[in-house]
Amino acid sequence: MKLVILRLGHRIHRDERVTTHVCLTARAFGCDGVIISGQPDEGVKRSVEDVVQRFGGKFFVEMKRDWTKVIKEWLESGGEVVHLTMYGLPLPEVIEEIRSSNRDKLIIVGSEKVPRKVYEMATWNVSVTNQPISEVAALAVFLDWLQQHREFYIEFENAKIKVIPSAREKKVMRLA
């Protein structure tokens, strides 16, 4: 099952760090890549690709202006769309249904106001609490639930740096 994030409404400067956090979280939790819609931002792309270079694995960052087209094509090719929003149905109520389908998932996270069309096009509108939180928090918890904690056991190929878990130190293994 392919997992791709669609980051809506990215604005240069203002969203730079949060969008980077979205990308890094998506990568670490086993997604295939992120499509950023909004203002094109080579800076975000570069910092995420730098992490991929050093910590390994495959992960793409693409920028596409026309998010409607991205969603439409995803659905047409048989994939499903999960829109994370505080207005959606609670994660615990829908997770079984979402997990039970093996189709590719496009997971949408917005920044500023998300157009109504997204709510209509999504296969599921899902909330991680109905409180204002953070798209990064919502994404992390959703992916953890969807994949049942798989993120803790991923091995990233071709890593140059690997962290060795430690109770009290910073242990890093250099592989290249």
Add this chain to the structure above:
Amino acid sequence: MKLVILRLGHRIHRDERVTTHVCLTARAFGCDGVIISGQPDEGVKRSVEDVVQRFGGKFFVEMKRDWTKVIKEWLESGGEVVHLTMYGLPLPEVIEEIRSSNRDKLIIVGSEKVPRKVYEMATWNVSVTNQPISEVAALAVFLDWLQQHREFYIEFENAKIKVIPSAREKKVMRLA
């Protein structure tokens, strides 16, 4: 059990949005408040307090320059300290031990480089994957695990706005 977040190394402008996301996530996941160390930032405090005003509950945002003192006093009063870091021991390996103690928890999330002293003072250094992710993602997943999904069932007192979960709409109930 009291749950308080200590946000280390906050810098005005650069960290404004990420620190706000840390605060909002902490609030929605049932924490008592956040202590921000670094540059004092009334803007973050105001936007979080605005959410508390509208969405209810009790949640404090304090700013304290001397984080060493915060940690020391927490430990002296019998509390425990969890430092979230990609270098720490994997969450699945330590969560039972952390859950088994009912003591108040101070949960530390850094921004830029975290001083070695924090690793030494913490009761636990815990990783949510050993990959670079986001302090917001790490905090959300940690709190979800620690409290076993309690965040989905919290009722916030004195809310003026309440979101009614919906499959396809934005439903908001105004209570005041």
